[in-house]
Amino acid sequence: MSSGAEVVVVGAGLAGLSAATRLAAAGVDVHVLESGGHAGGRLATERIDGFVVDRGFQVLNTGYPRAADLDLDALELGWFERGAIVRVDGTAHRVVDPRRRPADVIGTATAPIGSARDKAALAAFSLRAGYSPVGRLLAARERTAEQALRAAGVGDTALERFFRPFLAGVLLEDDLETSSRYLDLLWRSFVRGSIGLPAEGMQAVGEQLAARLAPGRLHPHTAVRAVAPGSVLTDDGRWAADAVVVATDPGTAARLLPGVEAAAPRQVTTHLHVLPGSPWRLPLIVLGQPGSRLVNSVVLSDAQPRYSPDGRALVASSTLSPTREDEVRAEVAAAHGVAPSDLDHLTTVTVPGAQPAALPPLQLRRPVDLGDGLYVCGDHRDTPSIQGAMASGARTARAVLRALRPTTPPDDRRST
Numbered sequence: 580m581s582s583g584a585e586v587v588v589v590g591a592g593l594a595g596l597s598a599a600t601r602l603a604a605a606g607v608d609v610h611v612l613e614s615g616g617h618a619g620g621r622l623a624t625e626r627i628d629g630f631v632v633d634r635g636f637q638v639l640n641t642g643y644p645r646a647a648d649l650d651l652d653a654l655e656l657g658w659f660e661r662g663a664i665v666r667v668d669g670t671a672h673r674v675v676d677p678r679r680r681p682a683d684v685i686g687t688a689t690a691p692i693g694s695a696r697d698k699a700a701l702a703a704f705s706l707r708a709g710y711s712p713v714g715r716l717l718a719a720r721e722r723t724a725e726q727a728l729r730a731a732g733v734g735d736t737a738l739e740r741f742f743r744p745f746l747a748g749v750l751l752e753d754d755l756e757t758s759s760r761y762l763d764l765l766w767r768s769f770v771r772g773s774i775g776l777p778a779e780g781m782q783a784v785g786e787q788l789a790a791r792l793a794p795g796r797l798h799p800h801t802a803v804r805a806v807a808p809g810s811v812l813t814d815d816g817r818w819a820a821d822a823v824v825v826a827t828d829p830g831t832a833a834r835l836l837p838g839v840e841a842a843a844p845r846q847v848t849t850h851l852h853v854l855p856g857s858p859w860r861l862p863l864i865v866l867g868q869p870g871s872r873l874v875n876s877v878v879l880s881d882a883q884p885r886y887s888p889d890g891r892a893l894v895a896s897s898t899l900s901p902t903r904e905d906e907v908r909a910e911v912a913a914a915h916g917v918a919p920s921d922l923d924h925l926t927t928v929t930v931p932g933a934q935p936a937a938l939p940p941l942q943l944r945r946p947v948d949l950g951d952g953l954y955v956c957g958d959h960r961d962t963p964s965i966q967g968a969m970a971s972g973a974r975t976a977r978a979v980l981r982a983l984r985p986t987t988p989p990d991d992r993r994s995t
């Protein structure tokens with residue numbers, strides 16, 4: 580069978596959908612071929628025993644510039660508090676953003692995450708990342724995340740009890756070898772935004788974008804085997820297209836497009852448990868302790884009650900290396916101050932290619948136009964995040980429009 584389209588997008592993750600919806604809005608005849616069964620790619624959600632279970636713990640950060648592309652109200656987000664719980668010698672301490680929770684200023688100021696100097700360094704680091712112009716952040720000397728935090732005056736205690744476990748849960752690496760430039764951009768989004776979970780799970784983000792395409796434009800269960808200028812080969816036949824956008828995961832993009840390199844993938848294992856009720860008053864992430872395999876553990880249903888069918892608490896606990904549930908159950912229980920026997924194991928998932936590494940030198944805005952009508956987008960072209968995926972999709976749509984609609988005024992193209 581052979582089909583034709585002006586543009587074929589390979590992959591219905593956030594990058595591919597961001598590109599496709601912008602192209603469709605500009606009047607381009609675009610089709611999206613997706614090997615899996617759902618829209619959203621790495622944002623995948625299933626229901627288990629009535630609980631909303633995302634494929635690995637992830638959140639939507641409204642501080643991402645591209646969050647503006649989403650209808651956040653329609654996602655019915657449930658919110659986390661900004662901050663974390665740090666356990667030291669069995670006692671739980673809240674470290675929260677004092678701008679949001681002035682009543683907790685004293686608790687945060689006295690939390691055992693280092694000296695007053697450490698806390699001042701944390702505040703100064705946050706102010707700089709949150710409010711300096713992006714250009715200035717990107718012009719700053721680049722080093723590893725750990726070197727940057729130390730240069731900002733963060734001492735050992737704050738590093739080991741707060742920054743390392745907090746960032747390990749986001750960067751999916753605990754050597755803090757990630758680029759300081761990515762750390763700055765990430766921290767900026769935490770300072771400026773809030774983090775939440777959609778009522779129907781993270782997959783709802785991708786489904787919202789996919790719903791902007793006309794019926795019949797998204798083709799699930801259609802794996803692409805090869806691409807070439809002007810053509811795409813699937814198991815069902817060949818598509819002819821003026822432009823082909825490869826918006827797959829980095830490894831597949833590197834296989835389909837020999838000139839594209841894939842950064843090392845980061846992996847994460849997430850264990851889901853059910854508790855009879857939440858042990859906490861506030862929706863906060865509990866950080867893993869130094870030496871613990873857990874990087875964090877969190878009662879998801881405290882932030883988004885719709886993740887639970889009946890008021891029981893849904894807990895997600897993550898480790899960087901693959902772990903069995905029985906290896907971490909005691910650590911999960913200790914994190915929440917409950918007995919191991921209170922935890923009912925729901926499921927465990929390991930995601931091997933959760934996100935690509937972002938080591939120095941950070942290659943922001945890697946080329947998306949490969950020539951000959953071939954384009955590539957995905958988190959590996961910008962930053963390993965929802966923001967990076969959506970930004971790369973937007974950039975790719977602009978590049979495709981420049982080629983296919985050269986007479987469209989640049990201002991109109993920019994609005995895509």
Ligand SMILES: Cc1cc2nc3c(=O)[nH]c(=O)nc-3n(C[C@H](O)[C@H](O)[C@H](O)COP(=O)(O)OP(=O)(O)OC[C@H]3O[C@@H](n4cnc5c(N)ncnc54)[C@H](O)[C@@H]3O)c2cc1C
Pocket residue numbers: 589590591592593594595612613614615619620621622634635636637638639801802803804826827828831847930932933934956957958959962963964965966967968
């Ligand atoms: C557990 C986990 C936690 C995360 N936490 C966060 C977080 O808290 N915040 C954050 O910002 N980011 C987080 N991320 C990263 C974020 O989810 C990704 O960066 C982003 O979703 C990547 O989108 P993408 O479109 O680039 O790629 P993908 O989502 O991987 O989309 C690629 C699509 O291409 C399809 N595909 C692959 N091969 C083919 C083929 N041959 N033919 C057709 N289709 C194909 C795939 O099925 C997929 O749908 C997390 C990721 C995971 C997995």
